Amino acid sequence: MLLMEKAKADKDILLQKWVDMFYKAYPLGSSGFVRTSKDKFTNPIGLITQTSLNTLYDAVIGEDIDPAKVHSALAEIVQLRAIQEMTPSKAVGPLAQLKTILKQDALSVCMKKNNDSKNLEKLFDEYFIVDSRIDALFLMALDLYSSDREKVFNLRVEEVHRSQSQVVRWAKLREGKLETNHNTEG
Amino acid sequence: MAKLPTSDQLLAATPTSFPDKGWMEIKPEFTPGTYPYPAKEATMKALGFPNAHTWAPQDEDWNLPENWEEIIYNGLKERLEKHRSLKVFMDTCVRCGACADKCHFFLGTNDPKNMPVLRAELLRSIYRKDFTLAGKILGKIAGARSLDKAIIKELFSYAYQCTECRRCSLFCPYGIDTAEITAIVRELLYELGLGINWVIEPVSNCNRTGNHLGIQPHAFKEIVEFLCEDIEEITGIHIDPPFNEKGHEILVIAPSGDIFADPGIYTFMGYLMLFHEIGLDYTLSTYASEGGNFGSFVSFDMAKKLNAKMYHEAERLGSKWILGGECGHMWRVINQYMATYNGPTPACMEVPKSPITGTVFENASATKMVHIVEFTADLIKHNKLNLRPERNDHLITTWHDSCNPARAMGCFEEPRSIINAVCNNFVEMPEHTIREETFCCGSGSGLNSEEIMDLRMRGGLPRANAARWVADHNNVNRIACMCALDRAILPPLMDYWVPGVDVSGLHELVGNALIMKGEIPRTMDLRQEDLEYPDPEVEEDEIEENGVENASEEQDNGGEE
Numbered sequence: 001m002l003l004m005e006k007a008k009a010d011k012d013i014l015l016q017k018w019v020d021m022f023y024k025a026y027p028l029g030s031s032g033f034v035r036t037s038k039d040k041f042t043n044p045i046g047l048i049t050q051t052s053l054n055t056l057y058d059a060v061i062g063e064d065i066d067p068a069k070v071h072s073a074l075a076e077i078v079q080l081r082a083i084q085e086m087t088p089s090k091a092v093g094p095l096a097q098l099k100t101i102l103k104q105d106a107l108s109v110c111m112k113k114n115n116d117s118k119n120l121e122k123l124f125d126e127y128f129i130v131d132s133r134i135d136a137l138f139l140m141a142l143d144l145y146s147s148d149r150e151k152v153f154n155l156r157v158e159e160v161h162r163s164q165s166q167v168v169r170w171a172k173l174r175e176g177k178l179e180t181n182h183n184t185e186g
Numbered sequence: 187m188a189k190l191p192t193s194d195q196l197l198a199a200t201p202t203s204f205p206d207k208g209w210m211e212i213k214p215e216f217t218p219g220t221y222p223y224p225a226k227e228a229t230m231k232a233l234g235f236p237n238a239h240t241w242a243p244q245d246e247d248w249n250l251p252e253n254w255e256e257i258i259y260n261g262l263k264e265r266l267e268k269h270r271s272l273k274v275f276m277d278t279c280v281r282c283g284a285c286a287d288k289c290h291f292f293l294g295t296n297d298p299k300n301m302p303v304l305r306a307e308l309l310r311s312i313y314r315k316d317f318t319l320a321g322k323i324l325g326k327i328a329g330a331r332s333l334d335k336a337i338i339k340e341l342f343s344y345a346y347q348c349t350e351c352r353r354c355s356l357f358c359p360y361g362i363d364t365a366e367i368t369a370i371v372r373e374l375l376y377e378l379g380l381g382i383n384w385v386i387e388p389v390s391n392c393n394r395t396g397n398h399l400g401i402q403p404h405a406f407k408e409i410v411e412f413l414c415e416d417i418e419e420i421t422g423i424h425i426d427p428p429f430n431e432k433g434h435e436i437l438v439i440a441p442s443g444d445i446f447a448d449p450g451i452y453t454f455m456g457y458l459m460l461f462h463e464i465g466l467d468y469t470l471s472t473y474a475s476e477g478g479n480f481g482s483f484v485s486f487d488m489a490k491k492l493n494a495k496m497y498h499e500a501e502r503l504g505s506k507w508i509l510g511g512e513c514g515h516m517w518r519v520i521n522q523y524m525a526t527y528n529g530p531t532p533a534c535m536e537v538p539k540s541p542i543t544g545t546v547f548e549n550a551s552a553t554k555m556v557h558i559v560e561f562t563a564d565l566i567k568h569n570k571l572n573l574r575p576e577r578n579d580h581l582i583t584t585w586h587d588s589c590n591p592a593r594a595m596g597c598f599e600e601p602r603s604i605i606n607a608v609c610n611n612f613v614e615m616p617e618h619t620i621r622e623e624t625f626c627c628g629s630g631s632g633l634n635s636e637e638i639m640d641l642r643m644r645g646g647l648p649r650a651n652a653a654r655w656v657a658d659h660n661n662v663n664r665i666a667c668m669c670a671l672d673r674a675i676l677p678p679l680m681d682y683w684v685p686g687v688d689v690s691g692l693h694e695l696v697g698n699a700l701i702m703k704g705e706i707p708r709t710m711d712l713r714q715e716d717l718e719y720p721d722p723e724v725e726e727d728e729i730e731e732n733g734v735e736n737a738s739e740e741q742d743n744g745g746e747e
């Protein structure tokens with residue numbers, strides 16, 4: 001468990017790097033704000049990014065987390081990015097960048113310290129597990145992203161229906177399409 | 187083998203929406219979903235706008251009138267002379283930044299130009315250049331810049347990413363009201379013939395028929411009658427509201443969204459049930475058929491024009507005062523501008539006095555218009571209503587302080603007293619997101635058009651985020667509000683961010699809880715959904731008693747009329 005231990009021990013630093021990858025989508029002039037403001041309610045972008053990635057990080061490094069919780073953490077961050085004027089790759093791409101972070105800042109450090117073949121083999125095995133977990137998250141994120149976009153389109157259609165529901169009801173009645181036993185002409 | 191870029195390279199190469207340059211250098215980009223559709227030339231012309239023309243935000247050339255610089259210069263000059271506040275707002279900002287992170291659009295986009303200080307700075311930079319000595323001499327160093335067409339585009343982009351909610355002004359040590367600055371910018375843009383369809387269509391409809399959807403009197407009346415049929419289905423009580431009748435004490439004017447749109451109709455049904463139950467002497471009007479005023483999202487003159495019908499109708503019908511529905515911006519116009527726009531009130535009008543409790547609404551002595559939430563809160567305070575809050579027991583309700591009635595009118599306690607009387611389960615959203623610090627729904631002031639749904643989801647994020655907190659921690663499943671735009675805007679916002687939370691007006695909840703004389707035991711709420719705790723069956727003799735009482739009351743009313 002060399003790699004996982006390293007990733008766990010250095011969580012604060014590595015997680016922050018990962019979070020920053022997501023923040024890169026925001027303009028430099030204001031990304032100081034998402035980073036520094038810690039208030040749950042006045043910095044929702046920061047809150048959602050931090051809390052979601054915290055859960056996902058733990059899931060990736062093999063902590064025991066309820067799959068439903070992992071799914072909802074992923075759903076929250078994707079839901080946020082899906083409406084923020086980004087290309088799809090920009091929206092969910094940084095998820096995969098955890099691979100880069102883990103390779104550079106955990107795997108390579110571990111490899112230098114444990115460079116005998118037995119340990120190296122173990123390290124690679126561990127990394128492949130992590131790597132495939134990130135792939136799984138990424139695939140889930142694709143589905144979530146596209147369903148969020150569909151959701152937005154549906155909201156647009158539903159809104160039009162809602163905004164004139166009674167006028168439509170009236171028009172249908174006029175056309176005699178709606179059954180009614182009350183004589184409204186009375 | 188062709189060389190693929192690494193994922194890191196790919197992501198680094200994908201442009202962000204915000205390049206890294208000084209704010210004055212960054213030009214706005216108009217991609218679909220980021221701008222509201224432009225108003226039609228013919229509609230603008232018919233309303234008498236100067237320089238109405240065909241244009242599209244995504245086009246390079248907006249076909250501005252040739253003397254566009256002069257129009258902006260003169261327009262700004264005129265408004266600086268007319269509104270002392272504007273001059274003060276232009277001059278006093280010390281760029282302290284207190285407002286910077288208070289705007290929901292900034293919090294949802296992180297675009298620095300959505301910081302109120304920068305939003306205002308867009309106009310201020312022109313003001314400095316042309317109207318201050320330092321700006322004339324020093325230019326950019328003094329934060330001044332000369333007009334170019336890109337600045338017009340920028341003004342358009344950011345004036346339509348401000349809902350005029352005024353949250354920022356609450357935190358500004360000088361009380362600088364960015365909402366007023368936005369309103370002026372929008373006025374100036376209209377002078378150039380740049381308007382948005384979502385606002386101009388309702389304005390044009392209102393101008394013709396009195397309401398935003400352009401519904402004509404016969405249809406208006408029949409739609410209200412549908413709602414009465416629904417009420418009868420639920421309560422067994424037949425209501426026949428008067429239309430355009432002279433000689434009633436009160437003229438009732440609701441936002442038309444309450445009559446035409448879901449879920450506003452349930453709120454309107456609540457009004458009708460309440461009026462019936464207390465025997466209010468009122469009339470509806472098919473001419474003053476709109477409390478809302480999209481003209482206020484265009485210009486002061488347009489707001490004034492559309493607002494005039496309220497007093498005209500009160501005068502024609504001889505009403506003593508006006509009871510207004512649960513609306514937001516309607517009340518901003520009434521409280522802030524109406525007395526100057528359309529005053530003095532017609533001679534037949536008096537300071538509103540509740541016929542049931544005798545309370546005199548001194549706060550409305552200038553406008554003679556009372557918000558129905560104040561009216562009902564007063565009824566409840568005086569114990570004038572029989573209520574069964576258990577009928578709302580399937581709901582865990584939270585309260586969204588709609589910006590205009592809350593922040594601009596100070597209407598905080600009244601709605602809460604009503605909710606507490608009609609619901610057993612009420613949960614507040616976290617502090618700093620309610621009362622005067624309430625977060626905007628994200629789409630007010632004419633930004634609730636469907637083509638900018640993405641933008642609306644960003645702007646509404648802080649509100650939704652607080653709602654999600656109480657949904658997650660307290661199982662909240664209903665968010666109530668006192669604004670018709672909120673009732674249109676919050677449903678998609680909740681659907682996206684907090685699915686499972688429905689939206690309603692306050693009087694929908696009142697209508698549910700209201701025990702009416704002679705009603706059948708209720709098994710459904712106003713949405714005709716089964717009640718979790720239906721009313722107990724009543725003994726037969728009780729029904730008879732109630733029935734008789736009710737009939738004699740109706741006769742009394744008939745006599746008065």
Ligand code: SF4
Pocket residue numbers: 278279280281282283284285286302303357358359360361362
């Ligand atoms: S809080 Fe007021 S003075 Fe400070 S930057 Fe904002 S508008 Fe200017």
Ligand code: SF4
Pocket residue numbers: 288289290291301302305347348349350351352353354355364365368626
């Ligand atoms: S009025 Fe509201 S939307 Fe406009 S800048 Fe201020 S906080 Fe933002």
